[in-house]
Amino acid sequence: TLLESKENEKLGSNTFTYRSHTCGEIRSCNIGEKVTLCGWVQFVRLSKFLLLRDAYGLIQCISTDSKFDLSSIPLETIVKIQGTVTARPKNMINPTMTTGEIEVSITDLEILNTVDKIPFNLREYQKPKKQLRLQYRYIDLRFPEMQYNLRQRSNMLHNMRRFLIEKHSFCEVETPTLFCRTPGGAREFVVPTHHRGLFYSLVQSPQQFKQMLMSGGIDRYFQVARCYRDETTRPDRQPEFTQLDIELSFTSLDGVLSLIENLLYESFIKQLPKPPFQRMTYKEAIEGYGSDKPDLTYDLKLRNVSHLFNDKSAFLVAYSQILGKLSAKYREIINKLKNKYEVNIVFVENLSKALGEDITSNIRHTIGRENSCILALGDKENVCLCLGEIRQMLAVLLKSKSLLSVEETMAPLWVVEFPLFVKGENGLETCHHPFTSPHPDDLHLLDSDPSRMRSLAYDLVLNGNEVGGGSIRIHNTNLQEKVLKVLDIDSKKLTHFLDALRSGCPPHGGIALGIDRLISIACQTESIRDVIAFPKSHDGKDPLSGAPNDISDEDKKYYHIGIVN
Amino acid sequence: TLLESKENEKLGSNTFTYRSHTCGEIRSCNIGEKVTLCGWVQFVRLSKFLLLRDAYGLIQCISTDSKFDLSSIPLETIVKIQGTVTARPKNMINPTMTTGEIEVSITDLEILNTVDKIPFNLREYQKPKKQLRLQYRYIDLRFPEMQYNLRQRSNMLHNMRRFLIEKHSFCEVETPTLFCRTPGGAREFVVPTHHRGLFYSLVQSPQQFKQMLMSGGIDRYFQVARCYRDETTRPDRQPEFTQLDIELSFTSLDGVLSLIENLLYESFIKQLPKPPFQRMTYKEAIEGYGSDKPDLTYDLKLRNVSHLFNDKSAFLVAYSQILGKLSAKYREIINKLKNKYEVNIVFVENLSKALGEDITSNIRHTIGRENSCILALGDKENVCLCLGEIRQMLAVLLKSKSLLSVEETMAPLWVVEFPLFVKGENGLETCHHPFTSPHPDDLHLLDSDPSRMRSLAYDLVLNGNEVGGGSIRIHNTNLQEKVLKVLDIDSKKLTHFLDALRSGCPPHGGIALGIDRLISIACQTESIRDVIAFPKSHDGKDPLSGAPNDISDEDKKYYHIGIVN
Incomplete structure (x- = not known):
């Protein structure tokens, strides 16, 4: 694919800048080279080790020179570091870091900008709350995931x-x-x-x-x-x-x-x-999955059992009986769906009471001994759409108990x-x-x-x-x-x-x-x-700038608009 | 450059369509091939020749079969033509067409859509008026230039x-x-x-x-x-x-x-x-060309002669004296510029009267025997900006009389x-x-x-x-x-x-x-x-759709806005 083609390799990450390398690209083969790095101070340890981060990775810089007071530099300060790539002592090699075999011995350190407002820390494993992330998006973007x-x-x-x-x-x-x-x-x-x-x-x-x-x-x-x-x-x-x-x-x-x-x-x-x-045709999707956007990474297909009834459509979804009886919470959700779609729902344990022995044994034969089922009766499209929602709910539940095989693929x-x-x-x-x-x-x-x-x-x-x-x-x-x-x-x-x-x-x-x-x-x-990069939050508001805002009277006049209730 | 690189060659113009070739790509090497073409009827001649156009070129199709009544097809009808590529008779070869050595002998012709509203003809050499072009932009886009x-x-x-x-x-x-x-x-x-x-x-x-x-x-x-x-x-x-x-x-x-x-x-x-x-620094641009966006495809640089004066700035622009005395029209424009920038303007013929013999002979020496000049005096920035506009006006005039050498390059x-x-x-x-x-x-x-x-x-x-x-x-x-x-x-x-x-x-x-x-x-x-593709005309109006338009009361209510004077 094009993605893998040679031309698409990232070659020039440092052109037109005063850094020589990114923090992520230095390896053992660079040992002895003089490098210039620019990045954020992620962490300082023992006033001697400085973990430098840019968009491309993390690298350890080391200073044994008292000239650089590393411990006084606030986290997230943006610095330019010149130094020499050296091998780490064998016992200091960090195999979990891509740059873990080397470190940079600092010969010069320049603070490029002061820092005084960091509402959350980039080192924490727990991500800050969504609203805070959006409000300070320019810091949130520094996270490797973003x-x-x-x-x-x-x-x-x-x-x-x-x-x-x-x-x-x-x-x-x-x-x-x-x-x-x-x-x-x-x-x-x-x-x-x-x-x-x-x-x-x-x-x-x-x-x-x-x-x-x-x-x-x-x-x-x-x-x-x-x-x-x-x-x-x-x-x-x-x-x-x-x-x-x-x-x-x-x-x-x-x-x-x-x-x-x-x-x-x-x-x-x-x-x-x-x-x-x-x-798949729309009809097949509705009748097979109760949805026009079926998720095919798992099965749980609807089955049409309308032939067992005279005057209405009947479909069911079958699932492993190991799941047992559905809890009240799920029954309540199903009850709401039943009302929303105006259909009848029959749980497996009520089959014979509701439908009689003949139909029940027919259904039990259809779904097989090892399975439970939920059955819906009524208008065909409504029955299918209702079971489609139930299917998705069941899938989440069954997955959580490892009772459903889900393909980890793109389908x-x-x-x-x-x-x-x-x-x-x-x-x-x-x-x-x-x-x-x-x-x-x-x-x-x-x-x-x-x-x-x-x-x-x-x-x-x-x-x-x-x-x-x-x-x-x-x-x-x-x-x-x-x-x-x-x-x-x-x-x-x-x-x-x-x-x-x-x-x-x-x-x-x-x-x-x-x-x-x-x-x-x-x-x-x-x-x-x-x-x-800069999404709006709920209701179209921009937590970063506060937009939308009021506008000036001059603007209102220019556009011939007034605010009314 | 990338533009010329192999990967950028246009290869797949026909993939995922039912045409086999574009109208522009067929050559002698295709003689004998069966082709399917789709395009607009550009012209029909003698009920026998149909000139077919698509985005990629023009090709002549020929029918000797009375089955296809070519003369009844309106211009700009979109058709699908199947046929065989044949060599044109030697005396019919058209060296001005890229497909001029061949023609397509029609075996099938299908009208893909009817046409009944063509406000201007694609064959005319005279382009329709701008407003009409914008109003029917979807037809205007068919012109090869667009x-x-x-x-x-x-x-x-x-x-x-x-x-x-x-x-x-x-x-x-x-x-x-x-x-x-x-x-x-x-x-x-x-x-x-x-x-x-x-x-x-x-x-x-x-x-x-x-x-x-x-x-x-x-x-x-x-x-x-x-x-x-x-x-x-x-x-x-x-x-x-x-x-x-x-x-x-x-x-x-x-x-x-x-x-x-x-x-x-x-x-x-x-x-x-x-x-x-x-x-060039801003200062150099202003003092050399009277503009912060000088056109360097021609010379006509301003010259600073302020040293000849005690208390004000003086610059001049020199040009070939073959141009002769400027007509009243140009003098009027210059007079307006003089008032706009609040400077004094001296034409070459008034130099000695206005500035005395000493300064005049100095200036004549500066510009050289073969040249005329216009001189401006006053505040430095204004003098330069005024002469900058005069420079551009002179350039147009001099170019029209071939008295200015202009480089046909990108500068x-x-x-x-x-x-x-x-x-x-x-x-x-x-x-x-x-x-x-x-x-x-x-x-x-x-x-x-x-x-x-x-x-x-x-x-x-x-x-x-x-x-x-x-x-x-x-x-x-x-x-x-x-x-x-x-x-x-x-x-x-x-x-x-x-x-x-x-x-x-x-x-x-x-x-x-x-x-x-x-x-x-x-x-x-x-x-x-x-x-x-779809520009607005003056004043932000869209001649195609008529936008901007009034909006519904429901929209006004939803957005809490009213129209005021």
């Missing part, structure tokens, strides 16, 4: 660009973020202008632009795009996020899927299975054949976005029964997380206008877009990959915040 | 990334665009939030973030950063623009300049002189030793930004006479255009606080930033390169709009 995450992010994006540009002739195009409102999309931030009463919207994705680029002959487009959504009240959402946005002309669903599989296979930090990745999955529309409060809504092409086999349903139509949309799922979504788009103006009509979207708000389609727009399709989520999975972080 | 500009932009940015990441271990970090207001900067767009009365500001540059990254140990940072300034009323400005933003720790002015010289030398589209680039120049402060309406203002380090030789003036201090700022000038600016930054909190005080900026608004400096921030410096301007110069376009 250094690793941000550098891996940079590397992965660079590898993606190399794949797309060098191997497959894609062109990266920067598209505007100040644009007009997208009808039927998520809530978009608005930006007042000095034209009274007129606002830009911050784009939620470059969707319209990339399709207009297809019309404009930029037939292989991508962009690492900043996108904005005002969904700050939802957990683990950022008001701005990054998407790898891709679109190409003259392609097919198989074409896009193959492109993305190869892209990820060659640029992802973690080893992925060789393409093609597994595919990517395409979910295809989504419905084109979903039922919303005010009629049909789009399942992906209004520009998604209907499945060609279902076109005849557009007038008669649009709710039954499937689309040419696809989601990429990685270990139970949605990490990307896309579709083959509608390129025909008439079809686009019909779909907008079903969605009750005023096509006048998309005049420019419809004109672009009717100006000779090629057939095209694409995808957007969620970069924050992808890196977060690769780096196995708890939250996407851990792979973003 | 294709070239956008692809060159993508290539240059990729080469810059390869240089920074692969050769010099830089880490690309994405920083937020939703942030708090920068005190003392340009006007920033504001973004209302659902927190009543609280707003984000859209960043005008990642300046604070990149300095905090230095504090955070990301010691070699860059970002291709989207920046925002509400300066839409100024000509050729975009409300959002792109900067290559770079910062590194443990460096010096020479270090940053050398980094940028090598970066541009290896990644710029046009050949640049081998590093190091020429350097990069560093301007260094800028003043730290400039006099503004309300006291001293910053010349670059408040985080610029004073020149170490002038530190003693900070309390006594700050207006005389020079800084460690530098501008990169390319053929008379400022294409980048940066500085060594202040890393010491006390010094930063003093500078903020001189600028009358409330340091409480920068608490987070000052805390970052005092947490052990390393010495650091960097630069921001204006990517739109750089590409515009490289592609020799009239405006930066020609290197931006």
